[in-house]
Amino acid sequence: MKAEIIAVGTELLLGQIVNTNAQFIAQECANNGIHVHYQTVVGDNPERIRAAVEIARGRADVILFTGGLGPTQDDLTKDVLAGMLGRELKVHEPSMDKIRELFSSRGAHMVESNIRQAHWIEGSDPLENETGLAVGNALTADGTHYVLLPGPPKEMKPMFLHQALPWLRGLLGEAVPLHSKMLKFAGIGESDLENRLIDLIEAQTDPTIAPYAKEGEVSIRVTTRAGSKEEAEEKMAAVVAEIYSRLGKHIYADEDIPIETAIVRIMSGKGLTLAMAESCTGGLLGDLITANPGSADAFRGGIISYSNEFKHKLLNVPQEFLEGDGCPGAVSEPTAAAMAEGIRSFADSDYALSITGVAGPGPSEGKPEGLVYIGLAQRGRETVVERLQLAGNRESVKLKAAKRALFLLWSALVAK
Amino acid sequence: MKAEIIAVGTELLLGQIVNTNAQFIAQECANNGIHVHYQTVVGDNPERIRAAVEIARGRADVILFTGGLGPTQDDLTKDVLAGMLGRELKVHEPSMDKIRELFSSRGAHMVESNIRQAHWIEGSDPLENETGLAVGNALTADGTHYVLLPGPPKEMKPMFLHQALPWLRGLLGEAVPLHSKMLKFAGIGESDLENRLIDLIEAQTDPTIAPYAKEGEVSIRVTTRAGSKEEAEEKMAAVVAEIYSRLGKHIYADEDIPIETAIVRIMSGKGLTLAMAESCTGGLLGDLITANPGSADAFRGGIISYSNEFKHKLLNVPQEFLEGDGCPGAVSEPTAAAMAEGIRSFADSDYALSITGVAGPGPSEGKPEGLVYIGLAQRGRETVVERLQLAGNRESVKLKAAKRALFLLWSALVAK
Incomplete structure (x- = not known):
């Protein structure tokens, strides 16, 4: 299935x-054949917009729009496409209810233009917007498939993953589906990872x-085609095991989550507590x-x-670390250690991070730009x-400093 | 002059x-009319690529290519365009010398394919690559202008700014350049702003x-064509003044900066201090x-x-606000006020914000999701x-909570 992505928005131009x-969208399409x-x-x-759609439907089976679903007069994607297809724009009542509820819960007055976000091309499948107001659309006309997604990434991404992708997979029919496993790494750079x-x-x-x-994250995606998730796991098992055997101490998750999510899950699960300075x-x-x-x-x-x-006052970092000739200074190993210990002791937490x-830009108090100390204090263990x-x-x-500190904490949490 | 940008590269798709x-490139074009x-x-x-160029030359006066100038068999931009225009690809000798020198200085063996980077469409203007090896091209054929830039941003940017832009400005000749002013708003939503x-x-x-x-920001861009910045300011003055007269108390800047930058500038300029809880x-x-x-x-x-x-311990929020039957609770007006006052008093700062x-997701301690109190404590003024x-x-x-708190602080800073 050939696809074209049309992003609508003067701010992009x-x-x-x-x-x-x-x-x-391109990455997700590639992963899904x-x-x-x-x-x-x-x-x-x-x-x-009309001219772009004319060209796209001459060369693609599916056109994926993003942008132009908002409330303003500049948001035209649905209007233009409905016009081209000779269909009417109607109000999608569940979306309209959601908009009304939101305004009434805020005690705010709904303006006429907000109705546009509930517009829906007659005969299309509405795509629910989990994180915003503009409803999406998916439809097939004269052999071309159209998917209309909002522009703000935080609305577009969940709508694409949870609504559009299943709809598109339905079109792909019998094809053997792709399965993939995302391995997430921390404490290692991209080129180092690739070399290993x-x-x-x-x-x-x-x-x-x-x-x-x-920025701040490195991942490996292992992908295969298989009839079932179990079959896919089996096909991927050897290579996944090999990657773990080489780099396991850097792999904090086998799903697409950031390291802070992995940490919160571990700590909540074990009833452990955290504080930071x-x-x-x-x-x-x-x-x-x-x-x-x-x-x-x-x-x-x-x-x-x-x-x-x-x-000094809140973290009990000794004054002599911070001031006076030859003192280690605010950016130093003893200060990082004292900060972590100070906040751990105040919060009485199991772990505490300091940065x-x-x-x-530029140096500060004689220390070069980019010099950072991160500290980890632990109940009953050495800092x-x-x-x-x-x-x-x-x-x-x-x-990078924050992510590296999180890696230090995660490593301590999973250490035997 | 109408332009189209064509980025060539499977890694983008x-x-x-x-x-x-x-x-x-789009931003630089906008700034240059x-x-x-x-x-x-x-x-x-x-x-x-050929099909994309056919479409582009039907709707643009200038086509700006980026990518596909490298040494590999996949780098096709020059080959395709030369073919379409019925011109020959020749070796640009100064670029070839540079490639040879580089390889000899590294003691490395130059492979045949590196010659491709010195290719140059007959009759075009070569664009020097300050930071890499692939030479760029600029030419006019049958009334369409073509500019070929490399894909790596660190090569493309200097070539665009130092070589392509002067070439394009030569084409613009007498054209009157665009000037614009960005007004940045806070404390007001997109639809409300538009309605007003x-x-x-x-x-x-x-x-x-x-x-x-x-997310979290609303702006208005006012744009006009004028021979000079002064003339543009004069042409825009009336409408800018009208926008200020209607919504001035929401306009925190007339340039594209976030509200926190505006705040830091005001506070640093006046020697004011801030703390937060x-x-x-x-x-x-x-x-x-x-x-x-x-x-x-x-x-x-x-x-x-x-x-x-x-x-309680660090901000002196009274225990009776936080615990016990009928207490206002952590999410309440008195707690927000006490937090702001507590941190201001500890830090002895001029201003303090609390959130x-x-x-x-979901409610907490009987308070609904999305309910937020923001507080501002000020030296010598009421919270x-x-x-x-x-x-x-x-x-x-x-x-949204953070941006709204920043708007509260900014409003206090600029109040008479």
């Missing part, structure tokens, strides 16, 4: 945002082995942990010790401190 | 990489007015503030008070608390 939606031959971006302009598996990657036929990297990451570590529902069971709280006063470093020299801009240094 | 090149009407992605397949400006938006001709929204946002507020270089001047630190113990709420009922998933509730 003006380069105000990056088309990450096209990447996500749908061949994307073209991606197109077009602005919020009815004639040009290069013989497997180069010799791959079935199952296939593909490395993926995004962050300097250069400024709250990012806490933000990552608390992104997980249920994190309140494990997470007691944290201190963002951006000033020495916070480090202190120079996020940049561990690691020194990192990280590359990248401020945002990147913060994220 | 498979979603292995994100098309950041299209964003970069070149109107990108379409972006296309096509794989390393000669027939499909709908008459302006619908009546727009020159300058144009376009609303944009991304976060519960449901879990560190996100601190993370946003500390994303800004120089935030250490203003930001003293924060408490992530995820447990009642942290709220306490139910991020979800303010706002009650919010937010929609969306956990991540979205956290972000």
